[in-house]
Amino acid sequence: MTRYALNLPIDLKREAEELASRQGISLNQFIMWSVSDKVATLRESLADLKFPGITYRRGESGWVAPVLQGTGIRVQTIAADLQLGLTPEEIAAEYSLALPRIQEAQAFYQVHRVEIDASLKAEKDLEDAGG
Numbered sequence: 001m002t003r004y005a006l007n008l009p010i011d012l013k014r015e016a017e018e019l020a021s022r023q024g025i026s027l028n029q030f031i032m033w034s035v036s037d038k039v040a041t042l043r044e045s046l047a048d049l050k051f052p053g054i055t056y057r058r059g060e061s062g063w064v065a066p067v068l069q070g071t072g073i074r075v076q077t078i079a080a081d082l083q084l085g086l087t088p089e090e091i092a093a094e095y096s097l098a099l100p101r102i103q104e105a106q107a108f109y110q111v112h113r114v115e116i117d118a119s120l121k122a123e124k125d126l127e128d129a130g131g
Contacts, residue, residue, distance in 0.1 A: 013027075052069075053104045054068065054069060054075060054104065054105065055069045068101055071097070071101075073097075076120050076123075079117075082106060
């Protein structure tokens with residue numbers, strides 16, 4: 001096993017100690033378990049590690065969709081705006097986001113175009129069928 005010095009903010013350390021205590025384990029065991037859990041989640045995740053600002057979220061419909069991390073704005077929404085002819089600068093202004101966030105979504109869309117276009121089409125088909 002390897003040792004690693006870890007600096008934690010005081011509040012985070014206190015909360016981790018409390019959670020570890022409730023589970024009857026040491027802080028060291030809790031941190032090791034937490035890191036192990038996070039690594040396993042990322043390994044199994046749908047996330048594309050080349051795009052750290054994009055994550056996946058399950059919507060109300062149960063479908064999983066890529067979103068701009070921390071915003072809930074779906075990449076397919078950005079893609080639809082681009083298809084309507086909006087520029088990345090206009091989209092960034094519309095959502096009050098930094099331009100690099102929109103550019104990352106645009107790059108993600110280029111790499112994952114097939115799945116996102118299929119999702120856009122399925123959504124449009126549902127709208128058309130509903131009214």
